[in-house]
Amino acid sequence: MTERLVGKRTIVTGAGSGIGQAAARLFAAEGARVLCADIDESSAMAVADEIGERAVGLRVDVTNPEGCAAMVRRAVEDFGGLDAVYANAGIAGAGRAADLEVEDWDRVIAVNLTGVWLSIKYAIPHLVEAGGGSLVLQASVGGVIGVPNIAPYAAAKAGVIGLARQMAVDYGPDNIRVNAICPGTVPTPLVRATYEKAGGFAAVADVGPGASIDDMIAAAVVRNPLGRLGTTADIANLALYLASDESSWVTGAAITVDGGMSVA
16 A cells, blocks of 8 residues: 555544445555444444554444544544544435435435534534544435435435535635545445335336346446446545545545446
């Protein structure tokens, strides 16, 4: 590795699986200290144990303000400060607007939008104290273009993009960069759950009735000009760039990493 995050003190939420796990491992491999936060305590601890002395595992519910404040305090106490947060934690959010139950809408917004805000809210004063830093917010291509059957998820992710742009203006004078990552189809547990709940994807992927989740995900390749699905490494590499000093003049951006899906 090239040690692009040497000396950086970081938090990754949703670090127990998928993209968050890949990012936590990569951040540590590139020299960062990493607090691995996840709603699943055993997963968070397993990733931290695998990484070793550079990492700390912690159970965090990103919808809980006290929990998010405690997460930041733990990172600052253990690492001596904070330089970057990758607010990656999220849940699936399938359904059309007219068909959703209010509680389903509220839950998706709570985790995927409010949870992103809470994950960074308590970190900001520490980034100011450090002289600046990076906040990386997980959005989605579904927040950029219309994707069938994911109304609450798309609304939340579009909100994340708006939050990143607005915060880039507010905190630029403090040398804090705020950017959003907008992944396309990466077959993580979250994406599989979304496909399972949102049968409308089958029509987009041009597979017949009764198609398996694997069939639908595989068929989604036709929407990508690059001819393949994404990997967790594809997204983690961008998060690494945004968390590092290499992106020191990048802020307010919503960067699609989708194999060309959003322009096809």
